[in-house]
Amino acid sequence: MNKSAWKRAGVALTALAVVTGVAGCQDGDAKAGGAKAGSTTTKPATERQTQSLSDATKVIQAAYRKTSAAKAAKVKMTMSMKGVGAESGTVEMTGVQGWAPASMDITMKGSLLSAGSPGAPEQMRMIMLDQVMYVDMGAEQAAEMDGKRWMKLDMKAAAEASGDAALQKQMTGGLDNMNQDPAQQLALLLDSPNLKHLGPEKVNGLETQHYKGTLTFEQMLKANESSKLLSQQEHDQLVASMKKAGLKGYDTELWVTEDGYPARMDVGMTMAQGTMTMRADYSDYGTAIAVQEPPAKDTVDLFAMLKELGKG
Structure with missing residues (x-):
């Protein structure tokens, strides 16, 4: 594989790292079916306010059940980072995604895709299936790789080859995080101690009801599957580090259609050095999607190639 091909592979890995890293901040494995209406408020307010919170909880629980059953939707997601880590910019993902099992076929574009890589492609198609990511390297690159345009x-x-069970769970969990299952987002929102209904609002031409809540970093960490790999000392150090960085919590907003499905979800976090925001617009819930892996004859296995180079 020539220098140009290695460069494109580096861009693909960078894009994957950016997206899974940001997406991992919001992933959870909570189950809304077990949430209780009274668990969304920490102290009583007026009777009217308490009733409002209870109604909001019921709406989101119902949306969780419908979203879980739908198992797939079309999605347009935009992630923006400013001053967080080494890079700032945006990445937009458009396509379809499925959950249970997790799958995705999206096209990515934006400044984060090419950050630090001059000459990188303006957009890139990615397919995720069975914890394997396929990246379309483009027709020009395929001409330099015996017609193979997909990087696997x-x-x-790779994790199984390491023989490390903890590493395996951590590596494959990153791809699950990227899938951004909207049902899991709803389940997490039910844990917000200040969940509230903001009223009606039109989103993408649809009549919706607007809800908002805030989650602490500890709540998000507890819901994240990968956090179970941390020792108590590592957990405490991570929480202390986030507090020192100025992270107070995650602001989550949700717009639910008259049919009871999420039309839009916003998640934002603010730290001392910058901000991260994510907006996901969903449509066509229950759409029949058939995410398929590219033909083997059109695919280059990156880790198999690296393994062979290691032997050399």
């Missing part, structure tokens, strides 16, 4: 990033195979 098999996180599961």
Whole structure:
């Protein structure tokens, strides 16, 4: 594989790291079916306010059940980072995603995609299936790679080859985080101690009801599957580090349609050095999607190639 091909592979890995890293901040494995209406408020308010919170909880619980059952939707997601880490910019993802099992076929574009990589592609298509990521390297690159335009990033195979169970769970969990299952987002929102209904609002031409809540970093960390790999000392150090960085919590907003499905979800976090925001617009819930892996004859397995180079 020539220098140009290695450069494109580096861009693909960078894009994957950016997206899974940001997405991982919001992933959870909570189950809304077990949430109780009274668990969304920490102290009583007036009778009218308490009733409002209870109604908001019921709406989101119902949305969780419908979203879980739908198992797929079309999505347009935009992530923006400013001053967080080494890079700032945006990345937009458009396509379809499924959950239970997790799958995705999206096209990515934006400044974060090419950050630090002059000459990187303006957009890139990614397919995720069975914890394997496939990246379309483009027709020009395919001409330099015996017609093979898809780069295969098999996180599961690489993790299994390591023989480290903890590493395997951590690596494959990153791809699950990227999938951004909207049902999990709803489940997390039910844990907000200040969940409230903001009123009606039109989103993408649809009549919706607007809800908002805030979650602490500890709540998000508790819901994140990968956090179970941390020792108590590592957990405490991570929480202390986030507090020192100025992270107070995650602001989450939700717009629910008259049919009871999320039309839009916003998640934002503010730290001393910058901000991160994510907006996801969903449509066509229950759409029949058939995410398929590219033909083997059109695919280059990156980790298999690296393994062979290691032997050399």
